[in-house]
Amino acid sequence: MKRVSHEPAYVLHHYDWSESSVIVEAFTRSHGRIALVAKGAKRPSSNFRPVLLPLQQLALSWGGDAEIRTLKSAEWGGGQVMPTGDPLLSGYYANELLMRLLARDDAHPRLFDAYATLVHVLAADEGESLVGAALRAFELLVLRETGHLPALDVQTLTLGRLAPDEPYRLVSEGGLRAAHADDASWLPGAQWLALSDALADEAPLTAALNVAARLPGDQRVHLRQQLRELLHYHCGVGTLRTRQLMMDLQSFQVP
The missing domain is CATH 1.20.1440.120 (Recombination protein O, C-terminal domain)
Structure with missing residues (x-):
């Protein structure tokens, strides 16, 4: 299974995958536009919920060889506040x-x-x-x-x-x-x-x-x-x- 760690990325779009998960369309520096499944991201306790926001630089880690990979972690990359x-x-x-x-x-x-x-x-x-x-x-x-x-x-x-x-x-x-x-x-x-x-x-x-x-x-x-x-x-x-x-x-x- 291919693993990628701490890749600079931005969230372009996301949509429901199941009752608790979402598909994230991300724009990454080294891999281009990719699709990731964020399992459990819709749960109130999910660590993904406050991080997977648009127009914020992130560091994403994922694994898998299919068209839709599995998101393992997402960290805020710091920087500016979200535009309004x-x-x-x-x-x-x-x-x-x-x-x-x-x-x-x-x-x-x-x-x-x-x-x-x-x-x-x-x-x-x-x-x-x-x-x-x-x-x-x-x-x-x-x-x-x-x-x-x-x-x-x-x-x-x-x-x-x-x-x-x-x-x-x-x-x-x-x-x-x-x-x-x-x-x-x-x-x-x-x-x-x-x-x-x-x-x-x-x-x-x-x-x-x-x-x-x-x-x-x-x-x-x-x-x-x-x-x-x-x-x-x-x-x-x-x-x-x-x-x-x-x-x-x-x-x-x-x-």
Whole structure:
């Protein structure tokens, strides 16, 4: 039986397995997304109950060779408190992206480190603008790590280098191309080139966050729209569940 001990991990999702146990979908640094059965986790006396929380770094130990392994222990890894309010929903949104786009048992250590940075940004809750920039950076990294993001320094079909002052649009089936006159959203080549350089940085989430945060307001909206279309296309849905929840909650806010 294969044993893994004290692996850095985050809980992405969990669901009932039996009257007393749950299945935990976890994102680990060295093993990618895995499924674990936490036996007895629903019992009031379980040591798992106060630990298996989302957006908290954990150290997990498990055993087994089946698709669903058996969780042996879970320890809190320390760090920040759990985000609240809109940042909490943003964290659930990031979790949904990983659930939908990551295959099980496929390690993405750089994406794991970027996710850990995102969690710190969300917990700090330094304003809607910074949280939005962090989400755009994370979306780009998820798309790149899963092979769904084209190169951002050339046009996809021609491989021609982008002109800094010309407009370009990211489309679901055609990659990055010159913007058409009727395109509602696009970014100038200089911004795509800056994002391309940021993703190649040793700390890609922080670098891409800084680029996204400096975009003018209209360009921030355009980047969000283009990434949302690409993510929905590859997730196979019209609207992600957490995104719909966020929109529903905003519709109930008092003006």
